[in-house]
Amino acid sequence: MIQPWTAPVTPAQAALGAAIAGAVPRIDTARLRLRAPVLADFAVWRAIFCSDRARFMDGPYAEDAAWDQFCLYAASWMLRGHGAWAVEVEGETAGFVLIGMEPGDRDHELGFFFLEAHEGKGLAAEAARAARDHAFAAMGLATLVSYTDPANARAGRLCARLGATPDPVALDGAQVWHHHRRAS
Numbered sequence: 421m422i423q424p425w426t427a428p429v430t431p432a433q434a435a436l437g438a439a440i441a442g443a444v445p446r447i448d449t450a451r452l453r454l455r456a457p458v459l460a461d462f463a464v465w466r467a468i469f470c471s472d473r474a475r476f477m478d479g480p481y482a483e484d485a486a487w488d489q490f491c492l493y494a495a496s497w498m499l500r501g502h503g504a505w506a507v508e509v510e511g512e513t514a515g516f517v518l519i520g521m522e523p524g525d526r527d528h529e530l531g532f533f534f535l536e537a538h539e540g541k542g543l544a545a546e547a548a549r550a551a552r553d554h555a556f557a558a559m560g561l562a563t564l565v566s567y568t569d570p571a572n573a574r575a576g577r578l579c580a581r582l583g584a585t586p587d588p589v590a591l592d593g594a595q596v597w598h599h600h601r602r603a604s
Contacts, residue, residue, distance in 0.1 A: 452507055492522075526596065530555070556601040
């Protein structure tokens with residue numbers, strides 16, 4: 421059986437996809453490039469969401485469910501003007517950062533997830549900071565939230581490092597971190 425992520429793409433489809441992806445803001449930082457996700461990035465998304473790495477994000481997911489999430493955050497750019505960025509380091513997709521909103525969310529979410537090989541290098545903090553700052557400056561958002569599993573201490577430390585404050589009330593067992601735009 422052919423899967424949507426393995427089906428051939430015609431040149432006309434590729435051109436249209438590239439044109440749409442070109443509308444997604446590209447953000448360059450000192451070490452990273454945040455760019456629109458492309459079909460080839462699903463391999464990295466799948467490696468994260470279909471593995472034990474997703475244990476703090478209601479996973480691991482089945483491959484079809486991971487594809488649905490990948491498509492949701494790619495399509496969000498067209499529907500809501502925000503979504504997932506693929507995070508590149510030295511030309512390699514290291515993970516993803518996103519501004520998203522799912523049913524039940526309290527506010528726009530700042531999410532981040534990376535391959536294990538790219539942990540411990542400050543890349544998630546650099547990417548999340550860039551996405552957060554873009555959401556505040558270019559998207560006009562005043563607040564964001566990050567949802568972390570209380571058992572995921574690394575994610576909690578990252579939120580604190582970004583200056584987010586924890587909400588005393590959990591949402592469905594998740595710790596809610598508030599990011600606020602600072603007055604300049």
